[in-house]
Amino acid sequence: MKLIYERSQEGRRASSLPPNDLPVPEIPEELRRDRPPRLPELAEPELVRHFTKISTRTFGIDTGFYPLGSCTMKHNPRVNERVVNLPGFRDLHPLQEEEGSQGALELMWRLQEILAEVAGLPAVSLQPAAGSQGELTGLMLMRAYFADRGEAETRRKIVIPDTAHGTNPASVTMGGYEVTPVKTDPRGNIDVEDLRTKVDEGTAGLMLTNPSTLGLFDESIEQITRIFHEAGALMYYDGANLNAVCGISRPGDMGFDIVHFNLHKTFSQPHGGGGPGGGPIAVRERLEPFLPVPAIVRDGEEAFRLDYDRPKTIGKVRGFCGPFGVFVRSYAYIRAYGPGLREMSEVAVLNANYMLARLKDAYELPFDRLCMHEFVLSARGLKREHGITALDVAKRLMDYDFHPPTIYFPLVVPEALMIEPTETEAKETLDEFVDAMLEIARDAAERPELLKEAPHNRPVGRVDEVKAAKRAVVRYLFEDHPDLSKEPASGRELEVQKGA
Amino acid sequence: MSFLSLTERDREEMLATIGVDSIEELFRDIPEGVRFDRELDLEPALSEQEIVAHLEELAAKNVDTGRELSFLGAGIYDHYVPAVVDTVLSRGELLTAYTPYQPEMSQGVLQAIFEYQTAVCELTGMDVSNASGYDGTTVAADACYVAKHVTGRSRVVVAETLNPQVRQVVKTYAPGFGLEVVEVPHRGGVTDPDELAAAARDAACVIFQQPNFFGCLEPAPDLAAAANDAGALPVAHVDPVSLGVLEAPGAYGCALAIGEGQAAGNYQSYGGPHYGFMAARSDYVRRMPGRIVGETTDVEGRRAYVLTLQTREQHIRREKATSNITTNQTLLALAGLVHLSWLGPQGLKEQGETCMALAAYAKERLDLPLAFPDQTTFKEFAIRVGRPAEDAIRAAREQGVHPGYALKRDYAGMEDALLVCVTEKRTRSDIDRLAEMLAA
Numbered sequence: 001m002k003l004i005y006e007r008s009q010e011g012r013r014a015s016s017l018p019p020n021d022l023p024v025p026e027i028p029e030e031l032r033r034d035r036p037p038r039l040p041e042l043a044e045p046e047l048v049r050h051f052t053k054i055s056t057r058t059f060g061i062d063t064g065f066y067p068l069g070s071c072t073m074k075h076n077p078r079v080n081e082r083v084v085n086l087p088g089f090r091d092l093h094p095l096q097e098e099e100g101s102q103g104a105l106e107l108m109w110r111l112q113e114i115l116a117e118v119a120g121l122p123a124v125s126l127q128p129a130a131g132s133q134g135e136l137t138g139l140m141l142m143r144a145y146f147a148d149r150g151e152a153e154t155r156r157k158i159v160i161p162d163t164a165h166g167t168n169p170a171s172v173t174m175g176g177y178e179v180t181p182v183k184t185d186p187r188g189n190i191d192v193e194d195l196r197t198k199v200d201e202g203t204a205g206l207m208l209t210n211p212s213t214l215g216l217f218d219e220s221i222e223q224i225t226r227i228f229h230e231a232g233a234l235m236y237y238d239g240a241n242l243n244a245v246c247g248i249s250r251p252g253d254m255g256f257d258i259v260h261f262n263l264h265k266t267f268s269q270p271h272g273g274g275g276p277g278g279g280p281i282a283v284r285e286r287l288e289p290f291l292p293v294p295a296i297v298r299d300g301e302e303a304f305r306l307d308y309d310r311p312k313t314i315g316k317v318r319g320f321c322g323p324f325g326v327f328v329r330s331y332a333y334i335r336a337y338g339p340g341l342r343e344m345s346e347v348a349v350l351n352a353n354y355m356l357a358r359l360k361d362a363y364e365l366p367f368d369r370l371c372m373h374e375f376v377l378s379a380r381g382l383k384r385e386h387g388i389t390a391l392d393v394a395k396r397l398m399d400y401d402f403h404p405p406t407i408y409f410p411l412v413v414p415e416a417l418m419i420e421p422t423e424t425e426a427k428e429t430l431d432e433f434v435d436a437m438l439e440i441a442r443d444a445a446e447r448p449e450l451l452k453e454a455p456h457n458r459p460v461g462r463v464d465e466v467k468a469a470k471r472a473v474v475r476y477l478f479e480d481h482p483d484l485s486k487e488p489a490s491g492r493e494l495e496v497q498k499g500a
Numbered sequence: 501m502s503f504l505s506l507t508e509r510d511r512e513e514m515l516a517t518i519g520v521d522s523i524e525e526l527f528r529d530i531p532e533g534v535r536f537d538r539e540l541d542l543e544p545a546l547s548e549q550e551i552v553a554h555l556e557e558l559a560a561k562n563v564d565t566g567r568e569l570s571f572l573g574a575g576i577y578d579h580y581v582p583a584v585v586d587t588v589l590s591r592g593e594l595l596t597a598y599t600p601y602q603p604e605m606s607q608g609v610l611q612a613i614f615e616y617q618t619a620v621c622e623l624t625g626m627d628v629s630n631a632s633g634y635d636g637t638t639v640a641a642d643a644c645y646v647a648k649h650v651t652g653r654s655r656v657v658v659a660e661t662l663n664p665q666v667r668q669v670v671k672t673y674a675p676g677f678g679l680e681v682v683e684v685p686h687r688g689g690v691t692d693p694d695e696l697a698a699a700a701r702d703a704a705c706v707i708f709q710q711p712n713f714f715g716c717l718e719p720a721p722d723l724a725a726a727a728n729d730a731g732a733l734p735v736a737h738v739d740p741v742s743l744g745v746l747e748a749p750g751a752y753g754c755a756l757a758i759g760e761g762q763a764a765g766n767y768q769s770y771g772g773p774h775y776g777f778m779a780a781r782s783d784y785v786r787r788m789p790g791r792i793v794g795e796t797t798d799v800e801g802r803r804a805y806v807l808t809l810q811t812r813e814q815h816i817r818r819e820k821a822t823s824n825i826t827t828n829q830t831l832l833a834l835a836g837l838v839h840l841s842w843l844g845p846q847g848l849k850e851q852g853e854t855c856m857a858l859a860a861y862a863k864e865r866l867d868l869p870l871a872f873p874d875q876t877t878f879k880e881f882a883i884r885v886g887r888p889a890e891d892a893i894r895a896a897r898e899q900g901v902h903p904g905y906a907l908k909r910d911y912a913g914m915e916d917a918l919l920v921c922v923t924e925k926r927t928r929s930d931i932d933r934l935a936e937m938l939a940a
Contacts, residue, residue: 015842017847033746040841090564094771132825253534274598275828317673323773344503484795
C-alpha cells in the first residue's frame with residue numbers, strides 16, 4: 001500500500017477555510033518560513049480511502065480476540081464514545097473558570113471517590129497520563145515524603161522483583177533511585193528470604209504488581225508488607241493487573257501506600273493503537289500533601305474547585321488536570337457496573353483459569369497453580385523437541401485470526417506466552433482460541449514448517465527487524481527515499497520480548 | 501451485565517473443566533487477611549440510557565466554546581477540527597488496537613505512525629520524530645532527559661516566556677533527573693539572546709517557545725545560536741499551526757523541536773488527552789524516548805513497517821532505558837496526521853495567516869494598551885484592561901464572552917493583563933463583540 005505522501009499531487013487539497021480579506025501582518029524575514037512543509041496533498045475522497053485502508057490493515061478488539069497479556073484488551077463500550085463527544089466535555093477549555101466547568105470538576109471528583117474506594121486508599125490524583133507516568137509520580141512522592149522526613153539522602157533503593165514490567169526499573173532510574181532486584185521463589189511469589197537480605201534503612205520502597213506478571217497472586221503479601229513497613233519504607237502497587245481483583249482484594253488493604261490505575265486497561269479506555277491511557281494514583285493519608293496540583297475538591301454539597309494551595313506538592317506531572325476524555329469514558333464504564341465491578345474481575349479470572357485448564361497439558365506451565373486474570377505458558381518443550389519457538393506459535397495464531405498473546409515476557413519464563421482473555425469474551429471464543437493453540441502444538445510436531453513460515457494470510461510476512469534498526473529509515477524521504485527491497489535481508493530475526 | 505457474555509451454563513461448565521466448585525475457590529491464593537469482605541461502596545449500576553442521561557446532565561454544567569464566545573488559548577486552542585478526523589478516529593480497528601507489537605497484524609497503524617513521524621519532521625525541519633509523548637509539557641521533560649545524557653551537564657535553562665505549565669512540569673521532573681532548572685526572565689515580552697547566552701554556559705539544554713506564551717515571536721535563530729555557542733542543546737517548543745508561516749526549528753539550528761499537538765486535530769477536551777510531539781536531529785536518534793516506527797522489508801522483500809530501535813526502550817533496557825514511556829498518545833497523533841493531511845501545506849499556511857490577520861484586527865479593534873507593543877505576535881497577544889483581569893473576565897462572561905486568560909496567574913506585575921487568543925474560528929463580528937465587552 002502506498003504511503004500518503006506517495007498519493008500526493010501538488011495543488012490538491014481537502015481543506016476549505018473561511019476566506020480571509022484582512023491584511024496579514026508582516027513576519028520578520030529571519031522568522032518567516034520560505035520552504036513549505038511537504039504535507040500530504042490529497043482531495044477528501046482519496047484522504048478517506050487512504051485512512052480506511054489503514055484501518056483495515058489494523059487489528060483491534062473490534063476485529064477479534066486480542067489476548068495480549070498484561071494489556072487487558074477488553075471490549076470498549078460504544079456509549080463511552082458517545083458521552084465523551086458531548087460538546088460540554090469535548091469543547092470545554094481547560095482554563096475555563098471554575099463556575100463554567102462544574103460538570104467536569106464534579107465528574108473528576110466522583111471518579112476520584114470511586115478509585116479511592118477500589119484502591120482502599122483515601123486520596124487520589126487523576127493527573128498522570130499513563131501507568132508509567134503514575135509509577136514515576138509515585139517515586140516522586142516517595143522522594144518528597146522522605147525529603148520531608150530528612151531521609152532523602154539515605155533512602156536510595158527501590159526493590160523490584162525480577163518479574164516486573166520494564167517500566168518499573170526505567171521509572172526508578174528516571175526518579176533518581178537505584179534498582180535492587182529480588183528473586184522469585186518456586187511458587188512464583190517474591191522470594192521472602194532473598195527479600196529480607198535486601199531491605200534495610202537504605203530502602204525507599206518496593207514496586208510490585210500483584211497479581212504479578214505471571215498472573216499469580218503473591219501469597220506472601222502480608223509478610224512482604226511487614227518487612228517494608230518495619231524498615232520504614234513505602235510500598236508501590238503497579239496497577240497493571242488490577243483487573244483481577246476489583247472488589248475482591250484492595251491494594252490499600254494489602255498494605256500498599258501508593259497505587260496507580262491503568263484506566264485504559266481496567267476501566268476500558270480504548271487503547272487507540274498505542275494510547276491514550278490514564279494513570280491516576282491513590283495514596284495513604286501521609287502522602288496526600290505531596291500529590292500533584294491542582295487537587296479537585298468539593299466545597300459543600302454542590303461546588304467543586306481546583307486547589308493549588310498545597311505547599312508540599314511535588315508540582316505538576318502533566319498539563320492541566322490530566323487526560324480528561326479518558327476520565328469521562330472510564331467513569332461511564334464504572335457506572336455501568338457499580339458494585340458489580342467484582343463480577344467483572346471474577347469473570348476475568350474465570351475465563352483465564354478455564355483456558356489455562358484446557359492448555360496446560362499441551363504447553364509447559366512453569367508454576368502449577370490457579371491463575372488470576374492471566375497466565376504464562378512456556379513453549380520451551382516445543383522448542384526443545386521440534387525447534388518451534390514462542391514467536392512461531394504467536395505468528396501461527398494470526399492465521400486463525402487471533403491476535404497473539406504477549407511473548408518473551410516475563411523474562412523469568414523462557415519462551416513465554418502470556419495470555420489474558422479479559423472478562424468480555426464469550427466461551428466460544430475462548431474455546432476457538434484454545435483449539436487453535438492445541439492444533440498448533442500438534443502441528444509443531446507434524447508440520448513444523450507451517451509454523452515457521454506463518455503468518456500466511458497477512459499483508460506482509462515476518463519482517464526484518466534487524467534491517468529496520470540498522471537502516472533506521474524513520475520517515476519518508478520523498479525523492480531520496482531508499483528502496484529497501486533492493487538491499488539484502490539481514491537473515492536474522494529478533495526475538496525480543498513484547499508486551500505492556 | 502451487558503459487557504459480559506457468559507451464561508450460567510457456561511460458568512458451570514467452565515468451573516467443572518477447571519475442577520473447582522465455585523468462583524470463590526479461584527481466589528484461594530489470596531490470603532484471608534487481605535480479602536475484601538464487603539461490597540464496594542459504589543452507586544448502583546446504570547443502564548446505558550441512564551448513563552447517557554447522567555453524563556448529559558454533567559456536561560450541561562459546563563460552559564463550552566459552543567455556548568460562550570471564547571478567546572481563551574494559553575496552550576489549548578479552539579481551532580476547527582474537520583469531519584474527516586472524526587470519521588477516521590471512529591474506525592473501530594484503529595480505536596481498539598494497542599501498540600503494534602506484532603507487525604503482521606498492524607501494518608495499518610504502523611504505517612500511519614510512520615506517516616505521522618514524517619509530518620512532524622516536515623513541520624519542524626528535523627530528521628526523526630517519535631510516535632508521540634503524553635502532551636506538550638512532558639515532552640519538555642523528555643527533552644531535558646535527552647540533553648542530560650547527550651551533554652553530561654546538570655543544568656537546564658528555560659525561558660520565562662515558556663508556557664508556565666511546561667516549566668512547572670520540567671521543575672517537577674528535574675530532581676529525579678539530577679537537574680537544576682534556571683529561568684531567564686523576559687524583556688518586553690521576549691527573551692534577550694545575550695542573557696540567554698550567559699545562562700546557557702554549562703547548561704545541558706535551553707528551552708524556549710516560538711511563538712512564546714505571550715504570543716510574541718522570539719528572536720528564535722539568535723536564541724538557538726546562543727545555546728549552540730554554549731554547547732547546550734537548543735530546544736524549540738512550537739505550535740504546529742504556526743509552522744506554515746514561521747520558520748522550522750531545524751532550519752535555525754535547534755537540536756530538538758517539541759510541542760503540544762492539540763491545535764492540530766484534537767478537541768480541547770478540558771486539557772486532554774492530546775499528544776505531545778518530539779523531533780530531533782539524527783545525531784540524537786538513539787537517545788529518543790518512546791516508540792519509533794521504521795521501514796523495512798518482510799521475508800519476501802515487500803515493504804513493511806515495524807517498531808524499531810527498541811534497544812532504547814524500557815522493555816529491553818529496563819533501568820538503562822531512554823524513557824519509561826509505554827502507552828503513548830497514538831490515537832491523538834493519528835488525528836494530528838489526518839488533520840495535517842486535510843490541511844495540506846497550503847491550508848496550513850492559510851490557517852496561520854488567517855489567525856495572524858484576525859489577531860491583528862483584534863489588537864486594533866480592542867483599542868487597549870498592548871502589554872508588549874513592540875513585538876510581532878501570532879494568534880495571541882497580551883492587553884492591559886486597566887482593572888483587575890478577573891473583573892473584566894467576570895463582566896464579559898456575564899454577557900456570554902470569555903475574553904481570555906488572566907496572566908497574573910503566572911506573572912508578577914500583570915494584574916490587569918489578559919492574554920487574548922484569536923483562531924480562524926472567530927470572525928470579525930465576534931471580535932467586534934469582544935471589543936464592546938472590554939470597552940464597557
